[in-house]
Amino acid sequence: MKVGIVLFIVSFGFSALNAQTDLGSSLGKGDVAGISSHLGDKVELCIGEKEELLPKTDAVNRLRDFYATHVAKGFKAMHSGNSKTNESNYTIGELLTDKGSFRVYIYFTQVGGKRVVAELRIEH
Helix, strand or coil, rough: HHHHHHHHHHHHHHHEEEHHHHHHHHHHHCCCHHHHHHHHEEEEECCEEEEEEHHHHHHHHHHHHHHHHHCCCEEEEEEEEEEECEEEEEEEEEECCCEEEEEEEEEEECCCCEEEEEEEEECC
8 A cells, every 4th residue: 555655655756746747848849738737727827917827728828929929938936845735836937038038836736636737927
C-alpha cells in the first residue's frame, strides 16, 4: 500500500513538472493552442489590470489578443511550489516580449485526474 502511494506521488510530481514545462514553452513562443491545452473549463485570467473568471474559449481569445500585440520572445520560470497536499501547485516566471517583460503567475489544480490551469496572471 505504501509503495503504491509513493509511486502515485512520484508520478503525480512528474506529470505536474511536465505540465509546467510544456506550458512555459508555449507561453514563451506565444503558442495559444499549446496554452489552451493546459487550461481548465473556467480560468481566472488577469492580463494587466483586467481580471476575469472566464470560460476556456473566452480566455483563449483574450490570450490571442494579448499575443497579437505582444510578440513572445521567451519564458523563464523563476519559482514553483506545491501545496502541502499536492492537490495544487504554482509557477512564477517572466514572459519576455517585444514590449518588455511581464511577471507571470500560474496556478494549477487537479480536475478529474488531470492537472489544469485554474488561474493565469500576466502582469507588467
